[in-house]
Amino acid sequence: MPGIEGRLAAAHLARRQLHPEPGLAQQRLGVGDRVRLLGSVPHADLPRWLAAADATALASTSEGLANAWIESLACGTPVVTTPNAGAADVLADGRYGSIVDDGRFGHEIVAVLRDPEQRAAMAEQGRKRAACYDERAIADQNIRVYRQAVQQ
Numbered sequence: 753m754p755g756i757e758g759r760l761a762a763a764h765l766a767r768r769q770l771h772p773e774p775g776l777a778q779q780r781l782g783v784g785d786r787v788r789l790l791g792s793v794p795h796a797d798l799p800r801w802l803a804a805a806d807a808t809a810l811a812s813t814s815e816g817l818a819n820a821w822i823e824s825l826a827c828g829t830p831v832v833t834t835p836n837a838g839a840a841d842v843l844a845d846g847r848y849g850s851i852v853d854d855g856r857f858g859h860e861i862v863a864v865l866r867d868p869e870q871r872a873a874m875a876e877q878g879r880k881r882a883a884c885y886d887e888r889a890i891a892d893q894n895i896r897v898y899r900q901a902v903q904q
Contacts, residue, residue, distance in 0.1 A: 802827035806871060807864045811857050812836060821849070822885045825878035830871050832860050848881045849874060 808824035831849030843849040
C-alpha cells in the first residue's frame, strides 16, 4: 500500500511457496525496495529482529500457542493474528494484540502500522503479558497446581 511505512515481522514461509525465485514476488508487487524476506534466522538473532519490527503478523487458524506471539510480545512488538484458541488466550481477546478475521488481516496490519500510540501501548502491555509465559513463572504455576492436587 502506498504511503505505509513500517517494519513487519511475519511468520516464516518457505520462499518456494511465495515464488521459486527469491525477490521476484516483492518486485512483482512493487515493494522490492522495502521488503526483505529473511528466511530462517538464527534463534539468537530473533530478539533483535523482533524488537526492530513495528508489528508481527501471523495468520493461522490452527496455532495452539505460537512461540512467535510470546517472543514478539517480550520484545515489545504488537501482534496481529487471526482467530484461534491460542490467540484468544495469549492476546486476551485483543488486549495485547489484534485478533481479526482473514478479511480484515491486511487492514489491521496497516492500522497498527499507522498508529504509533496504539503500538506503544500494546508494546508496554505486551511485555508484561509475555512475562506470564516465562519458564520460571509457568513452572511455579505447575507446582502450585500439583500441590493443590496432592492436598485434596
